[in-house]
Amino acid sequence: MSSEDRFHPLRQEDAVLLAASWRQLAGEDCDSRAVGDELLGRWSEDHRRYHTLSHLWSTLRAVDVLQDEARDVDAVRYAVWFHDAVHEGNPGHDEDQSEALAHRLLALLGKDPVLISEVVRLVGVTRDHRPEPGDANGAVLSDADLSTLAGAPEKYLAYTSAVRAEYWRYPDRVFRAGRLRVLRSLLESPHLFHTEFGRAHWEPRARSNMLAEVDRLSRELAEEPVPSRRPWGGAAPPPADG
Structure with a gap:
């Protein structure tokens, strides 16, 4: 299957905007750019058909729509970037690896441990899209991911x-x-x-x-x-x- 067969292929200008969105969230320093490049590379892997840059972009845009209902919208946005960063078609294992990647790369960027813990937790919410009552961040992430x-x-x-x-x-x-x-x-x-x-x-x-x-x-x-x-x-x- 060629890349042209992918779900809603992202336009080049949108890819540029996606990179800019990461820099706005994570910063402009060299480490942040390197992490952003790694994540964009993962979301661009050839074997992906739905969990592509297009899905990443549309989920981030859905978070924008729901942002007033989040407790920490930046944590939600980081979770969007990491929630399918590892996607090999192995349910359970993919989520485990995505959580581990979020912990490792956010620690590399020197992010607050409280933020890191919240992002890792939120990535786990996407296993079943059933956040606990009162989990505002989990509700926004789950809804944004399922907005498709x-x-x-x-x-x-x-x-x-x-x-x-x-x-x-x-x-x-x-x-x-x-x-x-x-x-x-x-x-x-x-x-x-x-x-x-x-x-x-x-x-x-x-x-x-x-x-x-x-x-x-x-x-x-x-x-x-x-x-x-x-x-x-x-x-x-x-x-x-x-």
Whole structure:
């Protein structure tokens, strides 16, 4: 799959703005620039299809929309930069490594230990997008990361296609089953979003998109022949990625 097939490819001018956004957050010194370059390089890896610079940019813009609901919006922005900085398609391990990377690089920059601890904690929130009640920073990060779910139907379809492409190594039946399980779990929650803005402006469209995907995946699974033995060595299926 070529880079042209990626989800919402970022324009060159947007990439420049993204680098400027990091400098505004982290500073202009040499170490900050070096860390920013490393992060941009990670988000630009060839194997990525959804978790690309475009996702990073759109999530940061969503944080801008929600910033008044955060307790420490800078901590949230750092967490956006680090939350999928490691993405190899290994659920759980990727989050562990992203947390470790955030701790290491922010310590290298000499950031306050309290900030570092909060950023690492927030990266962990994106494992299941279920912040605890009263966790304002976690609510903003989770909602910003899931704001893609509330896109127009054609954009949502592009998003699901990009996520499927990232998990290409999983057979269709395994991926569909895993995706369905997580979608249904999210839909069973009273709210997908945790901020006032997210619930008012993103929740209805997101639920509509997800229900349509659940219906499509259910029909595809029903029509697919059941294999004589479990594919993929019985491994756990991938999660639905926000």
